[in-house]
Amino acid sequence: MSMNAETQTTQTNTGRSETILSVRNLQTAFFTDKEVIRAVDGISYDIETGETVGIVGESGSGKSVTARSIMGLVDSPGRILPGSSIRFHHLETVREFAQRFSGNAVDVNALEQTHDPAELFDRPEVDMTPAAFGYESPEEASIVDFLGSGYGESLGLIDADDFVFVTEGSPDDPSRIESGFVEITRLEGKAQRAMRGNKIAMVFQDPLTSLNPVYTVGNQIKEALRLHQGMTGGEATNEAVELLEAVGIPDARRRVREYPHQFSGGMRQRAVIAMALACEPEVLICDEPTTALDVTIQAQILELLEDLQEERDLAIMFITHDMGVIADVSDRVNVMYAGEIVETADVETLFASPKHPYTQGLLESIPGRQVGERLQTIEGNVPTPNEPATYCRFAPRCPEAFDACNEIHPVSIPVREGADDHTAACLLYPEGKSELERIDHHTDQAAEPSSTEGGANEDQ
Numbered sequence: 001m002s003m004n005a006e007t008q009t010t011q012t013n014t015g016r017s018e019t020i021l022s023v024r025n026l027q028t029a030f031f032t033d034k035e036v037i038r039a040v041d042g043i044s045y046d047i048e049t050g051e052t053v054g055i056v057g058e059s060g061s062g063k064s065v066t067a068r069s070i071m072g073l074v075d076s077p078g079r080i081l082p083g084s085s086i087r088f089h090h091l092e093t094v095r096e097f098a099q100r101f102s103g104n105a106v107d108v109n110a111l112e113q114t115h116d117p118a119e120l121f122d123r124p125e126v127d128m129t130p131a132a133f134g135y136e137s138p139e140e141a142s143i144v145d146f147l148g149s150g151y152g153e154s155l156g157l158i159d160a161d162d163f164v165f166v167t168e169g170s171p172d173d174p175s176r177i178e179s180g181f182v183e184i185t186r187l188e189g190k191a192q193r194a195m196r197g198n199k200i201a202m203v204f205q206d207p208l209t210s211l212n213p214v215y216t217v218g219n220q221i222k223e224a225l226r227l228h229q230g231m232t233g234g235e236a237t238n239e240a241v242e243l244l245e246a247v248g249i250p251d252a253r254r255r256v257r258e259y260p261h262q263f264s265g266g267m268r269q270r271a272v273i274a275m276a277l278a279c280e281p282e283v284l285i286c287d288e289p290t291t292a293l294d295v296t297i298q299a300q301i302l303e304l305l306e307d308l309q310e311e312r313d314l315a316i317m318f319i320t321h322d323m324g325v326i327a328d329v330s331d332r333v334n335v336m337y338a339g340e341i342v343e344t345a346d347v348e349t350l351f352a353s354p355k356h357p358y359t360q361g362l363l364e365s366i367p368g369r370q371v372g373e374r375l376q377t378i379e380g381n382v383p384t385p386n387e388p389a390t391y392c393r394f395a396p397r398c399p400e401a402f403d404a405c406n407e408i409h410p411v412s413i414p415v416r417e418g419a420d421d422h423t424a425a426c427l428l429y430p431e432g433k434s435e436l437e438r439i440d441h442h443t444d445q446a447a448e449p450s451s452t453e454g455g456a457n458e459d460q
């Protein structure tokens with residue numbers, strides 16, 4: 001991972017890696033006539049500059065809804081629920097947004113001088129406990145925890161339309177801001193468009209969803225260049241050709257004048273990637289970008305993404321149901337099941353030592369990895385998460401389930417003491433403890449507010 005001054009984002013002076021996107025307690029639900037589908041049910045993870053975070057799980061586990069939540073593309077009757085937070089930590093963007101949307105920027109230090117975070121708990125109108133933020137006592141909380149996420153507003157800390165939070169520097173002097181974040185869940189209108197397809201771009205499974213059949217590939221890339229970089233005319237044409245070359249399309253000067261139907265599937269997906277890059281995104285979300293392609297072409301596209309990542313220091317979130325692909329592309333992996341992240345680890349650890357029975361099941365279904373000669377698959381399907389998780393949603397399919405699994409909701413915890421980078425949401429962990437001790441671990445931390453209750457969703 002290489003870093004230059006521009007991509008040095010935020011918060012740490014300690015030399016730790018730079019988080020560009022942090023997802024906290026993300027809950028996205030679809031309010032249908034019949035039921036509330038908790039498609040994404042309280043997930044948290046980070047993406048760092050220059051790294052690929054994989055999201056893997058069977059069909060219906062909530063991968064695409066996670067991606068669409070980050071993009072601000074959740075369709076009605078879906079909503080991101082209060083208590084959810086998606087933070088974009090990118091200094092240049094914070095400065096740019098503080099400049100363009102100066103009325104929506106908040107100075108966090110000023111808030112800290114007027115409000116004591118400890119006093120913000122214990123308000124009957126705000127259903128919130130220290131545990132909701134992962135703390136044991138109110139004193140550990142900071143004002144930053146309450147921002148975005150709907151809580152800041154209900155506590156009167158910020159206004160309904162605030163979304164730029166400046167943690168070092170003053171919003172009145174954007175060029176001198178030193179750190180902060182944009183709260184993506186609060187964006188709409190112009191600010192939403194300045195983020196979506198711009199700072200964060202997405203590549204979908206089917207390239208034809210992103211390409212218009214009646215315009216040439218070149219014109220579509222030029223349109224993206226015009227919108228996002230204000231580039232037109234010959235300059236834009238040259239840049240479009242360069243982008244097509246950068247994504248490995250041969251004879252780009254000729255092909256820039258062709259229509260999508262004149263491209264093969266693999267070439268179309270390359271063109272879509274070129275279009276995404278035209279916006280110079282910091283984060284690229286890929287939702288099954290190679291699933292429709294044959295294996296050779298798939299390998300080429302994955303290699304292309306890797307090269308682009310290295311050149312541009314891109315953060316990539318890569319979604320697939322294919323464990324083989326995940327092993328290939330990811331630095332870190334989040335395994336999703338029925339709206340929840342059930343295991344997370346760096347890719348080597350996850351494949352060498354999978355802990356959640358669901359991850360183990362997924363791995364046994366990779367040809368060549370199973371014990372014995374039969375390819376194992378996990379029997380049954382992902383359930384629709386249409387009620388609050390008060391039990392383990394995988395238990396009905398789990399070969400290791402025991403009675404408690406039907407009564408206690410496992411929380412994400414380190415698989416053993418000290419293994420902070422490898423967590424699982426399973427009552428079998430932490431390792432090396434008695435069943436009673438393990439259950440204690442999961443019930444102690446489970447005292448979170450369940451904000452899907454009662455349909456109190458004034459957000460969005």
Ligand SMILES: Nc1ncnc2c1ncn2[C@@H]1O[C@H](COP(=O)(O)OP(=O)(O)OP(=O)(O)O)[C@@H](O)[C@H]1O
Nearest residue numbers: 030037039058059060061062063064065075321384
């Ligand atoms: N517009 C919608 N209305 C109602 N429910 C929806 C809608 N979109 C998604 N869902 C539900 O949300 C859940 C998660 O769907 P999602 O598309 O995120 O799964 P996925 O992991 O991406 O699966 P796949 O591998 O099939 O793409 C599913 O139960 C799905 O039925």
Ligand code: NI
Nearest residue numbers: 063064065287
């Ligand atoms: Ni999907």
